[in-house]
Amino acid sequence: MEKKWTSAVSVLVITAMFLGLSGVDGKAAAERADLVIKNGKIVTLDPAINLTEALAVKGNRIKAVGTTQEMEALIGPSTKVIDLKGRPVIPGFIEGHGHLPALGRVQMMLDLTMARNWDDIVAMIAEAAQRVEPGAWIQGWGWHQEKWDKPPRSVIDGLPTHHDLSGISPHNPVRLTHxxxxxxxxxxxxLELAGIGPDTPDPPGGEIVRDPNGQPIGMLRESAQDFVRDAFERYQAQRSAEDIRAEQTKQVQLAMKKAVSHGITTFHDCGVSLDTIDLYKKLADEGLLQVRLYVMIKPDKTPFENLAAYRLVDYGNGFLTVRSIKLFMDGALGAHGAWLLEPYTDKPESTGLPTASIDGMTRAAAFGIEHGFQINTHAIGDRANREVLDLYEKVFRAHPGQRGLRWRIEHAQHLHPDDIPRFAALGVIASMQAVHATSDGPWVIKRIGEQRAREGAYAWRKLWDSKAVVSNGTDAPVEDIDPIANFHAAVTRRLPDGSSFFPEQRLTREEALKSYTVNNAYAAFEEHIKGTLTPGKLADMVVLSEDILTVPEDRIAGARVLCTIIDGKIVYENDAAIRHGGS
Incomplete structure (x- = not known):
């Protein structure tokens, strides 16, 4: 009883503070609300506030929470009202790791995610080749050889050769991204346009996969993709700058539209160019950023000293922050690019690929700590994660006066058991993606064996129990930008065949929701304005069709986003039953 009374008092005190009242009795509010949400279940995630049923918004901030009767006292002639009819409201989902331009770009490419096998992909390319002009590039995204229902006819390293594509598209270059x-x-x-032949050496941090005679088969791992990327950019250079910028703007707009339809109110954009940040600033200046962006700079070949001018916090009325640098230590497990301590079980001649030098990474980390940038490093394999933890620890020791840096490891996917406690000890955030566990689960043991998978693959529970901060995302467009599916993966670890992938690593439902809200806000230094539905914080929230914290487990995946609210404004609606308008 004492705890409940304390929480109730906290609600009244906080609400009174923002209303300028001695209590919330509905008699005389000093200011009317712009938006009132009533008759629902307000999941604040604020430990000082009990579950409530109504919420009021003034401007872009949460004004008060409480009972429907209390919030109705704040309704004026111009107040918009949403009657939830018992539905839940939660803090806006914060996409903790995604790629915004790519999310839009793949919507303008061939979708290979549902291809059942290589034959399906060849048929899609054959059809596309009939529609395009000679010389135009054909691009697709999302294939994964481990998800095909049968192997290709010609197989090298588990992969097809380029000859099928070359036969049906001899005059059009084809690039299909994994x-x-x-x-x-x-x-x-x-391959011809990229200048790749049998004598082309593998670039540092990359591999040109070859047949036994040394001929490239068409598969390019990691930095070897740069050859083809450069060839595509030469093709793009024939277009006007206006056309290119218009296409980039469309991609960002498509991505933002998809994000808000899934309840995303803030998007951690993991690795973009300075040119893309210039586009974001332009959109922010024009009031066209529909989702709040927390952006990580991908330096590429840009001199570090040029990055300092791009550091921004709360630009564009709080819609654009750029205060992180994205680095890469290795590749992906599915493409045999993750850097491992021991060889792959299904490719014993390989331990994967480091994609950067330790010296170069150390220089980047030192620049970050000296210029107020958070460092967020992609690391998937256990060797890559260990190297990054070692590097962070070295830099931290060299700068003992720096505290609260909140540096992150993006993915932290496969860890040696000895390294799991180091995240909390060093204050390093494990920026993970729950849905990767269930998407990759059917083939992970094939890659690294059961023991390594059990000890450290997608070790959510172990990291959480070690007191590490675990944040969550989808890595969109690598996975669908669907927080509900991701939440379901975190709490069930359910595979497509109905089994669970090391279920001992599941999170509770409250933990899983915090990983997508509270922890993602913390991972971006924004917990004071986001992550909970607390009076005074930004009015970013989502109305769901189901209470994912309490419904039977088999109904979680069916929950839908009915309404997305950002900055106190309704930016997405998907339910005619939710009415809003004048009181």
Whole structure:
């Protein structure tokens, strides 16, 4: 009883503070609300506030929470009202790791995610080749050889050769990006334009996969993709700058539209160019950023000293923050690019690929700590994660006066058991993606064996129990940008065949929701304005069709986003039953 009374008092005190009242009795509110949400279940995630049924918004901030009767006292002639009819409201989902331009770009490419096998992909390319002009590039995204129902006819290293694509598209270069984004498959015309032949050496941090005679088969891992990327950019250079910028703007707009339809109110954009940040600033200046962005700079070949001018916090009325640098230590497990301590079980001649030098990474980390940038490093394999933890620890020791840096490891997917406690000890955030566990689960043991998978693959529970901060995302477009599916994966670890992938690593429902809200806000230094539905914080929230914290487990995946509210404004609606308008 004492705890409940304390929480109730906290609600009244907080609400009174923002209303300028001694209590919330509905008699005389000093200011009317712009939006009132009533007759629902307000999941605040604020430990000081009990579950409530109504909420009021003034401007872009949460004004008060409480009972429907209390919030109705704040309704004026111009107040918009949403009657939830018992539905839940939660803090807006924060996409903790995604790729916004790519999310839009793949909507303008061939969708290979549902291809059952290589034959399906060849048929899609054959059809596309009939529609395009000679010389135009054909691009697709999302294939994954481990998800095909049968192997290709000609197999090298578990992969097809380019000859099928080259035969049906001899005059059009074809570039098909792996679902992970860490490999591409191309045809002979693309190899020709990229200057890749039998004598082309593997670049540092990359691999040109070859047949026994040394001929490239069309598969390019990690930095070897740069050859084809450069060839595509030469093709793009024939277009006007206006056309290119218009296409990039459309991609961002498509991505934002998809994000808000899934209840995403903030998007951690993991690795973009300075040119893309310039586009974001332009959109912010024009009031066209529909989703709040927390952006990580991908330096590529940009001198570090040029990055300092791009650091921004709460630009564009709080819609654009750029205060992180994205680094890469290795590739992806699906493409055999993750850097491992021991060889792959299904490729014993390989331990994967480091994609950067330790010296270069150390220089980048030192720049970050000296210029107020958070460092967020992609690391999937256990060797890559250990190297990054070692590097962070070294930099931290060299700067003992720096505290609260909140540096992150993006993915933290496969860990040696000895390294799991180091996240909490060093204050390093494990920026993970729950849905990767269930998407990759059917083939992970094939890659690294059962013991390594059990000890450290997608070790959510172990990291959480070690007191590490675990944040959550989808890695969109690598996976669908669907927080509900991701939440379901975190709490069930359910595979497509109905089994659970090491279920001892599941999170509770409240933990899983916090990983997508509270922890993602913390991972971006934004917990003071986001992550909970607390009076004074930004009015970013989502109305769901089901209470994912309490419904039977088999109904979680069917929950839908009915309404997305950002900055106090309704930016997405998907239910005629939710009415809003004047009181």
């Amino acid at each position: 679902a992970s984004g860490h490999a591409s498959f191309v045809n002979g015309k693309a």
